[in-house]
Amino acid sequence: MGANDAAGDGLHISVSQIRTYLKCSRLYELRYVRGAxxxxxxxxxxxxxxxxxxxxxxxxxxxxxxxPPPLGLVTYAFRDAWExxxxxxxPLQTDEDEPDDKNQLVDKGxxxxxLFHEQASKVVAGVEVESxxxxxxxxxxDPDTGEVQxxxxxxxxxxxVNDGRRRTIVESKTSARKYGEDQIRWDIQPTGYQLAAxxxxxxxxxxxxxxxxxxxxxxxxxxxxxxxxxxxEEFLRVAIGVMRGVDAGVFVPVRSWACRGCPFAHVxxxxxxxxATAA
Amino acid sequence: xxxxxxxKIYAALAAPFPEHCIQRTEGRVTGRGYDTSGIGYQFIAxxxxxxxxxxxxxxxxxxxxxxxxxxxxxxxxxxxxxIILELGEWLNGxxxxxxxSLADGGHVASSEADARKGAYTNAFKxxxxxxxxGRQAYEGSLDDDNVPSGQEEHRxxxxxxxxxxPQRPVPVPAQAAxxxxxxxxxxxxxxxxxxKQLSAxxxxxxxxxxxxxxxxxxxxxxxxxxxxFLSKQQASDLIGAMGTNGNADRPYVAPEFREPGQEG
Numbered sequence: 001m002g003a004n005d006a007a008g009d010g011l012h013i014s015v016s017q018i019r020t021y022l023k024c025s026r027l028y029e030l031r032y033v034r035g036a037x038x039x040x041x042x043x044x045x046x047x048x049x050x051x052x053x054x055x056x057x058x059x060x061x062x063x064x065x066x067x068p069p070p071l072g073l074v075t076y077a078f079r080d081a082w083e084x085x086x087x088x089x090x091p092l093q094t095d096e097d098e099p100d101d102k103n104q105l106v107d108k109g110x111x112x113x114x115l116f117h118e119q120a121s122k123v124v125a126g127v128e129v130e131s132x133x134x135x136x137x138x139x140x141x142d143p144d145t146g147e148v149q150x151x152x153x154x155x156x157x158x159x160x161v162n163d164g165r166r167r168t169i170v171e172s173k174t175s176a177r178k179y180g181e182d183q184i185r186w187d188i189q190p191t192g193y194q195l196a197a198x199x200x201x202x203x204x205x206x207x208x209x210x211x212x213x214x215x216x217x218x219x220x221x222x223x224x225x226x227x228x229x230x231x232x233e234e235f236l237r238v239a240i241g242v243m244r245g246v247d248a249g250v251f252v253p254v255r256s257w258a259c260r261g262c263p264f265a266h267v268x269x270x271x272x273x274x275x276a277t278a279a
Numbered sequence: 280x281x282x283x284x285x286x287k288i289y290a291a292l293a294a295p296f297p298e299h300c301i302q303r304t305e306g307r308v309t310g311r312g313y314d315t316s317g318i319g320y321q322f323i324a325x326x327x328x329x330x331x332x333x334x335x336x337x338x339x340x341x342x343x344x345x346x347x348x349x350x351x352x353x354x355x356x357x358x359x360x361x362i363i364l365e366l367g368e369w370l371n372g373x374x375x376x377x378x379x380s381l382a383d384g385g386h387v388a389s390s391e392a393d394a395r396k397g398a399y400t401n402a403f404k405x406x407x408x409x410x411x412x413g414r415q416a417y418e419g420s421l422d423d424d425n426v427p428s429g430q431e432e433h434r435x436x437x438x439x440x441x442x443x444x445p446q447r448p449v450p451v452p453a454q455a456a457x458x459x460x461x462x463x464x465x466x467x468x469x470x471x472x473x474x475k476q477l478s479a480x481x482x483x484x485x486x487x488x489x490x491x492x493x494x495x496x497x498x499x500x501x502x503x504x505x506x507x508f509l510s511k512q513q514a515s516d517l518i519g520a521m522g523t524n525g526n527a528d529r530p531y532v533a534p535e536f537r538e539p540g541q542e543g
Contacts, residue, residue, distance in 0.1 A: 011471075
């Protein structure tokens, strides 16, 4: 069960939706409000999804059996998920700065998984895997007025582990390069997740990112993320700001290099009738 | 916990409740001889959960019940509840308290269960009000705008005029206000459909045998937006139209999808 299932029948907002609106509110409009059909799926997204499926397989096995599964099982899960991505609709499209050779990508994924498997097998030895792909849907309120919003915050924790002292939400990422300082400091996902965990009665949880890089020699970056009460309040204000913007129909295109790789570019600039010019 | 954090928690706890959370009783109906206004018990509990998180508070209570005779000679139960409401956090199996309030409440009812429940909610509301939750009920400020002049002094406890009224914003102390970020402008009334309307649409579409994708596509074709982004009015109209179709025991068909001759 994923975030969408957790949302149920009611209104909801997710970290992904908030990020999308902040990145380009016109993209938000096309994807979520209008429900436009994307022309393609970026290969990086598909790669991340397949990698994610393999990691979930790893953690589910640890949860159920108490020991890490063989690397072969994990890479099989990756190849299987990747095949489904290749056959899926819409078709995949590679970004300009990525290799177009799909086999090369599979090899890259297998190498990244080997690194992950080695490191993660050591890490899970001393912890209890409490849940994998745990969906949540929690109420959010305006920190300034206390007013509860109609939308629930929804999402899914990749992994929740407990080392006997505290719970930690572990999020797995694939990235072209290591996360930088600002990315680590200002990413809103850990803040939203800590808020959700608090609402779910999990108390104060830690959030850890495991970033496996797609560099020539893959590396695993483990980041412990700290977020304060002020960060959480800011997250709520941002979420409410986004909802207000959506309510008001504020959808402004942000023209940038990102437009070249945007799956909704084909419907972003509607054809307008030419304005007659006075001679 | 710092004073600043405490101040923020208080501000969130003490925020005014929207109109639908206010419960009003009329003296002529209850037989008490006076009208009351208060915040519904569940809304108080919701506020504590939303601000402090589930598990962020707990209550200890002692209830004493005795049998009495009402003034009309009928037997009844009178319950008195003493409550301790604690705010805190569970840490390694222990509840670490950062604030507590003590309050009592009472209730008379024909059944012991109702008397107990009434006394508990009465005490609970008062205890929560010590932390600012629903304090307007005890300040008597819920309905100030509608109380006819000269009547205010006659109100007993939290009794007020029954006419609904817009709520006043919670006053912020001058010192605290100077530390606040610039206030946001008041939010415009929301035009987007409500969660309840959305749930109703999904429920009716399922009842009519439409699968989710089919229904989603029909709404998109008809209104140009996904079902989650309909306006309140559009959702209301659609619920009405689908209800009519549902009563006719046939699948809902958006007007654009109807074949000639299908109208009506």
